[in-house]
Each structure stands twice: as C-alpha cells, then as structure tokens.
Amino acid sequence: MKIKHSLIVIFIAALMFGCETSSTLKSPAKDYFVKYYGGDGNQFATDLIVGDDGTFYILGNSRRSPGEVQRVFLVHADAQGNVIKQITYGNVEMEARDFQWSKDKTMLVVVANKNNSTDTDILLSRFDPSLNIIDSLLLQAELAPTKNVYANALTVLSDGGYLVAGYTDYVTDPTHQFDALHLRVKIKNGSLYQMVSGLPDAWKETSGSGTFNSAARVFELVTLTPADTLYYVMGTTNATNNQTGTDTNFWTFGINGSNSDNTEFESPSTNETLTNAVKISLGGYLMTGVSVGTNLNMSAVVKTLKNDKLSFGQNNVPDVNYTYQSTSLGKPASTRAQFATACDANSSSGFFLLSNTYNTASGASDMFLMKLDLLLQEAWLSPVNIGGDGEDTAAAVAELPDGHIMVLGTMNIGDKPEQFKIALLKLNGMGKLAE
Amino acid sequence: MTRILLLFFLFAFISNSVLGQTDCENTLNHATTEFEAGRFYGIPAILKPCIDNGFSNEQKVRAYLLLTQTYLLIDDPISAENSYLQLLEADPEYVANPQRDPIDVYYLSKKFTTVPIFTPSFQGGINTSFVRTIHSLNTSSSLSQLKINNGLKAGFQLGGTVDWNINNRWSIGLGLMYAHKSFKSVQDDFNEGTRREFIEKQDWLDIPLYIKYGVDSGRIRPFVYAGIAANLLLGSKISPEEIDLNSPSSGTQQVSQSPDHIITGSRHFLNRSLVFGGGFKYKVGKNFFTFDLRYMAGLNNLTSNVYDNKLMTGFEYSSDYFRLDNLSFSIGYIKPLYKPRKKKQAGVSLLNKLGLKKK
Numbered sequence: 001m002k003i004k005h006s007l008i009v010i011f012i013a014a015l016m017f018g019c020e021t022s023s024t025l026k027s028p029a030k031d032y033f034v035k036y037y038g039g040d041g042n043q044f045a046t047d048l049i050v051g052d053d054g055t056f057y058i059l060g061n062s063r064r065s066p067g068e069v070q071r072v073f074l075v076h077a078d079a080q081g082n083v084i085k086q087i088t089y090g091n092v093e094m095e096a097r098d099f100q101w102s103k104d105k106t107m108l109v110v111v112a113n114k115n116n117s118t119d120t121d122i123l124l125s126r127f128d129p130s131l132n133i134i135d136s137l138l139l140q141a142e143l144a145p146t147k148n149v150y151a152n153a154l155t156v157l158s159d160g161g162y163l164v165a166g167y168t169d170y171v172t173d174p175t176h177q178f179d180a181l182h183l184r185v186k187i188k189n190g191s192l193y194q195m196v197s198g199l200p201d202a203w204k205e206t207s208g209s210g211t212f213n214s215a216a217r218v219f220e221l222v223t224l225t226p227a228d229t230l231y232y233v234m235g236t237t238n239a240t241n242n243q244t245g246t247d248t249n250f251w252t253f254g255i256n257g258s259n260s261d262n263t264e265f266e267s268p269s270t271n272e273t274l275t276n277a278v279k280i281s282l283g284g285y286l287m288t289g290v291s292v293g294t295n296l297n298m299s300a301v302v303k304t305l306k307n308d309k310l311s312f313g314q315n316n317v318p319d320v321n322y323t324y325q326s327t328s329l330g331k332p333a334s335t336r337a338q339f340a341t342a343c344d345a346n347s348s349s350g351f352f353l354l355s356n357t358y359n360t361a362s363g364a365s366d367m368f369l370m371k372l373d374l375l376l377q378e379a380w381l382s383p384v385n386i387g388g389d390g391e392d393t394a395a396a397v398a399e400l401p402d403g404h405i406m407v408l409g410t411m412n413i414g415d416k417p418e419q420f421k422i423a424l425l426k427l428n429g430m431g432k433l434a435e
Numbered sequence: 436m437t438r439i440l441l442l443f444f445l446f447a448f449i450s451n452s453v454l455g456q457t458d459c460e461n462t463l464n465h466a467t468t469e470f471e472a473g474r475f476y477g478i479p480a481i482l483k484p485c486i487d488n489g490f491s492n493e494q495k496v497r498a499y500l501l502l503t504q505t506y507l508l509i510d511d512p513i514s515a516e517n518s519y520l521q522l523l524e525a526d527p528e529y530v531a532n533p534q535r536d537p538i539d540v541y542y543l544s545k546k547f548t549t550v551p552i553f554t555p556s557f558q559g560g561i562n563t564s565f566v567r568t569i570h571s572l573n574t575s576s577s578l579s580q581l582k583i584n585n586g587l588k589a590g591f592q593l594g595g596t597v598d599w600n601i602n603n604r605w606s607i608g609l610g611l612m613y614a615h616k617s618f619k620s621v622q623d624d625f626n627e628g629t630r631r632e633f634i635e636k637q638d639w640l641d642i643p644l645y646i647k648y649g650v651d652s653g654r655i656r657p658f659v660y661a662g663i664a665a666n667l668l669l670g671s672k673i674s675p676e677e678i679d680l681n682s683p684s685s686g687t688q689q690v691s692q693s694p695d696h697i698i699t700g701s702r703h704f705l706n707r708s709l710v711f712g713g714g715f716k717y718k719v720g721k722n723f724f725t726f727d728l729r730y731m732a733g734l735n736n737l738t739s740n741v742y743d744n745k746l747m748t749g750f751e752y753s754s755d756y757f758r759l760d761n762l763s764f765s766i767g768y769i770k771p772l773y774k775p776r777k778k779k780q781a782g783v784s785l786l787n788k789l790g791l792k793k794k
Contacts, residue, residue, distance in 0.1 A: 018734065019734045019735075019758075020569060020734065020735045020736045020758065021569060022569050022570060025569055025570070025736055025756060027570040027572070027756070028570070028572065028741055028756070029570065029572055032741075033572070034574050034742060034747060034753065035574055035575070035576040036574050036575065036576060036751055037576050038626075038627070039626045039627055039628070040627060040628050040681055065685070075576075077576060081576055082576055082577075082578050083576045083577050083578075086577075387748065388744060388745065388747070388748025388749060389745075389748065389749070390748070392748070411748060412748075413748050413749065413750075413751055414677075414691060414749060415675070415677065415691040415692070415693045415749045415750065416691070417748070417749075418682075421751075424576075433741070433742050
C-alpha cells in the first residue's frame, strides 16, 4: 500500500512539475533581442526603417579591411532581426547617409560618393523591395568651381520626386565655408533627373548667409496650388538674422522661389548642431541636436515647433525646449561626430530621444535612450544606457505599433573592443531588454 | 628482544582465540548431539558459556538456530522468539529456508524482519551534462551562417542519500548531492569568420526524491529507481573564448580570452528534474559498495536573463533558453542500519486507536 501511495505521490508531483518546451514557453525573441549585422571588418549604422509588415531595413557602411574602400551596407531583416537579404555596393569610398521608401515602393538611398579627398558627390540609388538596384544618379552642384557636396537626408516629395538636404563646401571662399544644400530630383521618362537652376527647372540649390550653413532635413508643405508648395529646410547656421555670427544655432527656412522664411533658434555662447528633425503626428516639428558650451560638455537638445508654419516662438506661443545636460554625457574627441536623434512615440504619448554619452578619459561611449512627454518633460526616472566597454554610438530610434522600442546603433565589440558592428536592439516600452 | 616479545604475545593471542573457537565448536557439536538425542533441556546450559564468550559470529548463528529449535520443541515460544532475534542480531541477513531449516523455525522466522528502517549511503563520482535547447537565442543575424554545437564536459558530484525502506525490496530515497556540472557551446560564425567557445561551469545542490526497487539477496544486488529532484543552482560562470580567423589580416588568427565571468544572476536558482537510475550493490561483509548510473532530465528553462552586458558586447554572447540534463556515475558505500524486530500485526494498531479491537 505504501508503495502504491508513494508511486502516486511521485507521479502527481512529476505532473505538477511539468516540462518546459518550445510549445509551452514563449520565445523572448518576439519581445526583445540584440542582433549584430556585418561580416568581416567594421560595419557602422546609419539609419533604420520599420516596414509596414514589421520587418526592418537597415542602412550602414561596411569596410571589410583597412585597405579596402568603405561600401554601403543595406539589410532587410525579419521581425526577429534575422537577415532576409543583405547587400553591399560601391566601388569608391562611400558613406551611406539616409534612405526612404518612395510612394511607388522603391527604396531610395542617398550616399556620399567620395571619388577622392577633394571630390565628393552624392549618389542617389533606387532599389526594389527585394533590394535589387533599379538605377542610380550622381548628384553634383552646378556651382563653379567644382565643389564637394554632402548629403544629410532625403525627402520623398508628393510629385514623385525627391529632395536631398546637405551642404556644400567652398574651399576658395572664406565667407562661405559651407552652404546648405537642397538638391531636387524628379523622375523623368522613368529615370532619375536632377533639377538645375536654369530653365526649365529654375531650382535653387543652395542657401545660407553665414559662413557655416547646413541642411539636416527638408519637409514638404503641400498646398492646393502646386506652385505654392513650400519646402521647409531645417539645419544649422552661424548666421544671425541673416548676418554672419559667431556661434552655430538651429535654423529653419522655407524655399519655393517666392517665400523665404528664415529664422534661428538663438542660443548665445553655445554651438548647436541640428542632427535630425521629424514631423509630429499632433502637428509641428521635433528638432533634435547637440549643444556644446564653453565647458566643452555636450548636451542633447530637443525642441518642438508648435506650428507647421516655421518660425521659432511665433505668435507669442513659446516653443518647447528640452536640454539633457549631464557631466556623464562628456564630449567626444574632435574627430568624433556628436549625434542625437529622436522619434515621435506612438499614440502621441511623447518622444524618444537617442544620443550618446562620452567618457573623455577612456574614449569610450555609450548610447543613451530617454523618453520625453509631449511637454518635453522626462517621462523616465533616468535614461537607459546601452553599450559596453568600447565606442558604442547611436544611429536611429523607432517605436513599433505595440510599444516596443527599436534602437539602431554601432557597437564596438570584442573582449578588448576592436571591431565595430551594426546593432539592432528591440527593447520593451521602458527601454529594457526584458518582456 | 622487544620484537620477540611482541611475536610471542601475538602468537599467544591467536592461539587462544583459535583454541577458544575450537572448544566452542566442540561445545556446539556436543549441543547438536544432545539435540539429536532428544535431550533438549540441557542444551541452553551447554551453549551459554560460549554464547557469552567464545563463539564466532558464524557459530553464534548456528547456536541460536539450535536454541530456537530447542525452545520450539520444549514449547517455550517466547524463548524461541528471543533466540531467533539473537540469531538475526548475529546475522541480519539470515533468511530461514524451508528446505534447509525445520518448518516450525521457518514459520517463526516469518514473524521477524531485519530490514533497516533507514539506509544511509555516501557516494561520489563523475558526471556530464546535456544542453536541451528550448529556444535558440543568439546575437547573430545571419542564422544560415551560424553553426552551434553543444559539447560535453566532465563534472563531479559528492553527497549522500537516505533510503526509507518500505520492505525488503521497495524503498523511498532522499538525497543531497553537491554537483559541479559543466558544458560548452561552440559557435562557428562563417559570416564574421569567428569561432566562439563558451564553457559554462555550474555548482548545484541536487535533492532527489525517488522510489527504488532492489533485489534483496545475493552478493550482487541490482536496483532501479525513478523520481523527481529539486535542483538548486548555487553559482554559474562562463569562460569565453573567441578566435577571429581573419585577424589582424586574412589567414591569421587572433584569440581572445576572458577570465571566468559570473552569470549566476542570469540563471534560475530553483530548478526541477526527473530522476531515473539504476545500478547494483556489491556486498562486502554486512556492508555494500554501490555502483549507480543516474540520469536527471531537466524540466525547466534555466535562463532568466538572455543578455549579460559584458558578454554581449565582448563576445556577442546571449544565452539560449535551455534545460539541462545530467548523466552521472557514482560509486558509494552503504552501511545498513539493520534492526531485527518482530513485525507489527497489520491493522491492530489502527483498531486499537479506534477502540475497535476486541479484548
């Protein structure tokens, strides 16, 4: 009897214990993951697009070994971050800058095409959804003498064309070291075609009254009359009220031939650089950048423009500013680019700010992620730091419809950090690698 | 001179002992002759001096058996039971046999048992662990370019068990074993041209509870058991190593190693498993050596945190969701705590408790 009872007790206990299998235990990969991209050599992240189907498109750069040219690295990954297809392209030194989907489901990629140290052009390429190349166009400014042109961002226009924002340098003109660049491309006879200043296009390619002017992003304001359509350019300038100034500030202006709004977000004695801007779903714009003051520490700066009409502080409605200042942010070495970006959160619940911290002494850096509410107040108690011992840098942040946060960056991996790899992280709504 | 004296005393001791046993053997033969002649009443007195001092253990068994038969024949059942109990004290494994022993002794023997209530044992040995992946979770984005192999590593265990003997053959065992378990994962990343090896070393406290069936006679006594176990993961650490097959240049290798990294916080502390095992006991004197092959099938996922920041950035490591099975071989020692006693009459105590027993 005792044996029978013992067997029953142990059998019941075993049943209660149960066995965890793939069918009874949910894979965490659907909720959070870290994925590295790239093969041999170093890969650096540039931008991320979340597809309507939940897949990811990643743009970056890849240099397989120190002696080889850097090529563009384009990845299509599934919802768990696994590569569906990846390609590299470029025969000269390349630097991927931005990519966007067009309305006809072609992918546009804009790249700095560095023929040599004094000749950089912009390469605009079109790909089908399977990442097969359709065509390419090398964009150059008409200005003489030959100038380097650099792209920062790409905007898809309602007429099926594109606007490439960036800057051009004037190596021989001390009064205009950099001018904001806004090259316009349209589809003509099924091919990419760059509009020029002369007839029949009459498109103005550059703007700027300071010695340093750069466009970071362009937005199109569609009107009923196509001729009145306005293009808002956001960037950085050191001009003050159209006069040459001494420090750089956020800058917005409009272009369409007749309208020339031109305004600055003035912040005396600190140098602001706009690195990204997005249109807010509730209206207005979210501008993100960095600020470096006299103490040489960096700040991440986020600013919202409350109205679609570009003007800082217009109609006496103060714009909202947020500055994350912390000694932990440090300041990167002069050779390192400072970066901050932000995205609009779903359900209009706020914004996600992604930037970098720098340890000046060690040279290491991490990404930091912060959620801000609509009034740009910190929604989290503290930022989430992402990174290891090396130089880990931010590239893009996005929020998925289910509230998960996607962070794209470059991580310096290795026991003694050596190689750089593109990293895509899926985080929970609090920025954690957890359910 | 001292050596001669020592040899003398040793010789004297052995001679005395042998002579004593020879005398008692004669006494035992004399008592047997008396028994066969039907002169029963003098037998206890004949045997008493040697029982008190002189019989070997084997002679005691024969003497008490003779006394048991004698008391049964002179209708003294209490003394017969006492004698048989003394017999079992001398040889707890004595089993009456109707072909060999008188039938009345055989029936008397049925009233007794020598089965130990508890049998402690101590054991130690070696083990190896098998990773059973539930969900493969890795930081590589090119799964077709990644090959993962889980390899075996040797560990060891040390501990003891206590068997609660239900009867001669069935028992319930509860153990407490410290076990050092180890396993490795080798990842060949053809996309990056790297090979990474992670050896995980874990310290466990295993508490198995099982029901065991064993053969209860013979010099070699096989047994099998099955049950469950609580497994407490006391500590876990990983030794990572990475070989970059194309660094610093194509065709050359660079090896990166890091000291053991503690990941106890990334593992569940309380785990559970099924236990199956078998082996045999080898009788040496009244005690046993055991040879035990045990398989513990892990039931739950061990991973609580997939990512450890240091390993994730240093070695692109992330932990799978996995169960851990363990195969162990132990050699042990059992000293049975024999307790010769009369069997309880089934149901009587319960009837007594209920007040239903007829007076």
